[in-house]
Amino acid sequence: MLNPRIKLRHLQAFLELAKRRSFVRAAESLAITQPALSKAIRELEDNLGTALFDRGPRGVSLNQAGLTLLRHAGPALRTLDEGLTAIGEVSGRERWVRVGALSTVESRLVPLAIERLHARFDDIGVRVDSGPSAYLLSRLRGGELDLVVGRMTAAREIGDLAFEHLYYEPLVVAVRTGHPLAGDTPPTLARLVDYPWILPPPQTTLRQQLDSFCVQHGLRPPERRVETLSLAISRRYVLDGEALWIAPREAIDEDVAAGRLTLLDVGLERQGGSVGLCLNASMQPTLALEAFCEALREVAGER
Template sequence: MLNPRIKLRHLQAFLEVAKRRSFARAADSLAITQPGISKAIRELEESVAAPLFERTPQGVALTQAGLTLLRHAGPALRALEEGVGAVSAAQGSGEWLRVGALSTVESQLLPRAILRWQVSLDAPDSGVKVVTGASAYLLSQLRAGELDLVVGRMTEAREIRDLTFEHLYYEPLLLVVRGGHPLAGIAPLPAERLSELAWVLPPPQTTLRQRVDSFCVRHGLGLPGRRLETLSLPVSRRYTLDSDALWVAPREAVADDLAAGLLAELALPLEEQGGSVGFCRNASLQPSLGLEAFCEALREAAAAY
């Protein structure tokens, strides 16, 4: 039986501090005072008889007891939200999904799946909130019950662990430059020629960057000093079109520009098969009918690849 001293506000405060890694930011997010959120955490720690956070130079971090509670509290509150949502749905209102998207699916797969899902629904006010970012962040949000699923290339993501992953298709990273680039017509292209260029590539500590690092090791290359590190597709695209830079890009993100001749693929493969693109779900959460329908929309959209 749940300790009667533990209230919903305690768990909401705990999850927000765990998410923000700061009492002050959590208080701002919940629109309460910092002493108020500190009091809620202190009462929760007294109820579970264990410290949940510890101070660090970067803010606060979860203790082992805090990590244990997080694994259960996030899904529990999410299940409660789903229950309330199910009651609302029964009264004729629509459904909203929270989807984490990696850059590998932002351009084509995800928009197509969202359109398929919305067309298949009866409720006109159903929608999708898309959250972008690195895989480690998005998967942590999924584990905490803040997202319904995460879509993208996650073959090498260590953070998957206890989450369920469904493979949809393989997609490689490509080396692309603007149309008319001096290196675009050279085949085969010696790897050392890449050192002449600025690079646009994923940030460190991402699964895509690991593939870039492996490529550099295989060809004895060092990363150039002049580079742009970002997961933003619009920033990467504009920078590449306006310069002689080399862009390490997911095939999906550049397919239309390659077909139009705005970008050109270099004659040097970064990887052959590519990584596994699919979606992750939190097995501890009961999926709604809307989420199941969205997963089917992803499968149908992926069938075109």
């Protein structure tokens, strides 16, 4: 039974502070004063008999007790919100699926799955957020997303979340057609560092794979490099210049088929990493979520 001294405002304050990691930013987001937020957190910690955050000069971070509460409080409040929403629903009201999409699936899998979903259901909306796996998985664990799609099995943050494999996606190296390295079969690895690189940012699972390849072959990424997960920026930069684009195969397939980009046979990955969908097992799936997951499975199965 829920402690009667713990109120909804306590949990809302806790979740916002866990997300923002700053009393100032959390208070602004909740539209309350910082003293009011501090009081709510203090009351919650007093009622639970334990601290939930470690305070430091750079803000706050969850301790083990805070992480445990986060694992349950986020999905619980989301379930409560869904129940309240369901009571007020009228026939034909829109339903939503909140999707976290990694760069590995932004070009083909997710857009095609949305198209297939909307061909069957005209009352389901889809909100898509992109970003690194650590960021998206933390939002899934907190109940802010319904699922995360992409290549993420190497992410430490996946923890106790439920992952379903869909297919393997290799990391490849591409250049514009006509690039000086395009005619080398295979190119000399030492020549790769003579040109700019477009590569995933540090701390991403894709970057970890690239760093491992570089260590194995004694390569060091050049100083002239762009670190980004933006497909639009990467594509424009590689098509207009001499850069090498290290990216998931799905991101460059369309340009390769059209003859605009050429793959370099450097053996970065053969099979590739596991692309799939990740769910929070503690959250009850909605019919809209189940419909979108089925669309993802169908599109992946047709690859």
